[in-house]
Amino acid sequence: MSTIVITGGTDGIGRYLAEEYLGRGDRVVVIGRDPDKGRAFEEKAGELGTFLQADLDSVAANRAAIEQIRATHPVIDTLVFCARFYRSFRTRTVDGLEATFAHFYLSRYLFGHGLRGALERAPHPAIVNVAGPGASLAAADFDDLQSTRHYSGGAALGQGGKLNDLLGVAFAEQYPQGRTRYILVHPGVTATAQTGAYDPITAAMVENMRRNAKPIAAAADPIVELIDTPPAEPLSAFIEGRRISVADRGFDAAAARELDAYTRDLLASL
Ligand SMILES: NC(=O)c1ccc[n+]([C@@H]2O[C@H](COP(=O)([O-])OP(=O)(O)OC[C@H]3O[C@@H](n4cnc5c(N)ncnc54)[C@H](OP(=O)(O)O)[C@@H]3O)[C@@H](O)[C@H]2O)c1
Numbered sequence: 001m002s003t004i005v006i007t008g009g010t011d012g013i014g015r016y017l018a019e020e021y022l023g024r025g026d027r028v029v030v031i032g033r034d035p036d037k038g039r040a041f042e043e044k045a046g047e048l049g050t051f052l053q054a055d056l057d058s059v060a061a062n063r064a065a066i067e068q069i070r071a072t073h074p075v076i077d078t079l080v081f082c083a084r085f086y087r088s089f090r091t092r093t094v095d096g097l098e099a100t101f102a103h104f105y106l107s108r109y110l111f112g113h114g115l116r117g118a119l120e121r122a123p124h125p126a127i128v129n130v131a132g133p134g135a136s137l138a139a140a141d142f143d144d145l146q147s148t149r150h151y152s153g154g155a156a157l158g159q160g161g162k163l164n165d166l167l168g169v170a171f172a173e174q175y176p177q178g179r180t181r182y183i184l185v186h187p188g189v190t191a192t193a194q195t196g197a198y199d200p201i202t203a204a205m206v207e208n209m210r211r212n213a214k215p216i217a218a219a220a221d222p223i224v225e226l227i228d229t230p231p232a233e234p235l236s237a238f239i240e241g242r243r244i245s246v247a248d249r250g251f252d253a254a255a256a257r258e259l260d261a262y263t264r265d266l267l268a269s270l
Helices: 012-023 035-048 059-072 099-114 116-120 153-174 200-212 216-228 253-268
Strands: 003-007 027-032 049-053 078-081 126-130 181-186 235-239 242-244
Touching: 003 012, 003 099, 012 027, 012 035, 012 216, 027 035, 035 049, 049 059, 059 099, 059 116, 078 099, 078 216, 099 116, 099 126, 099 153, 099 253, 126 153, 126 216, 153 181, 153 235, 153 253, 181 216
Parallel strands: 003 027, 003 078, 027 049, 078 126, 126 181, 181 235
Antiparallel strands: 235 242
């Protein structure tokens, strides 16, 4: 029996993955904010499923959830990142951070490093970071990672995707003897809940996009294959099931180290 932990596992692609592994008799821990979604998950899951309510915008909530998971699940086979929330307007978290940066990047940083010990005890451990690998470095504004000068919801998510690529690069570099595989995944445009706080124009665009998007199974089944058979390399990246190179500028090691140092300093102050 495997153990899989899924942030954002109460909806969309994350929920599909949670149900797939519950169906196989694995233990599944999902993290989300909405208690109704959490209750619905636990009712369906029975004894194998656990819902942890946490707002991943908050550093303290991330740390508490990680502690709780460590205490109850000493071995984790797979850690999947699916939490994401679009915001048309810049929002400050309780820590004073831009909210997309906080839950879409910083939370993934905390969970990956925080649960690495439990992952290393599993036979074939993997972190699957579902975001949007492959963009150029220009997708992130390294001089203003909190988007204080300009903010748009799409750009904040685009930047988060780039930061997650660099998170994977730094993670693989920092643990050269580690067995945990880091897998970056772009699922493609998918008809999920696409949760968010939208202005009316963006809401209409998203609704239209959702109507033409592929079904969740088409996005999630290639992720299931990666979870079942993680690639041999410490870091790999996939767009809609197709492997892409992690050797180009977009996965620059120097940029990854700089971002890692920035993140450590930031977390040390919180
Ligand atoms: N759908 C697409 O077209 C698409 C395209 C490219 C990449 N992706 C990536 O695929 C992944 C899954 O996306 P999706 O479309 O399946 O998502 P989704 O249907 O919108 O579901 C998002 C999940 O994240 C949780 N969540 C959001 N903010 C949270 C917070 N602050 N704290 C805790 N949980 C939070 C939600 O739970 P609550 O409702 O309880 O907050 C929900 O379970 C994301 O990483 C996304 O970037 C999706």
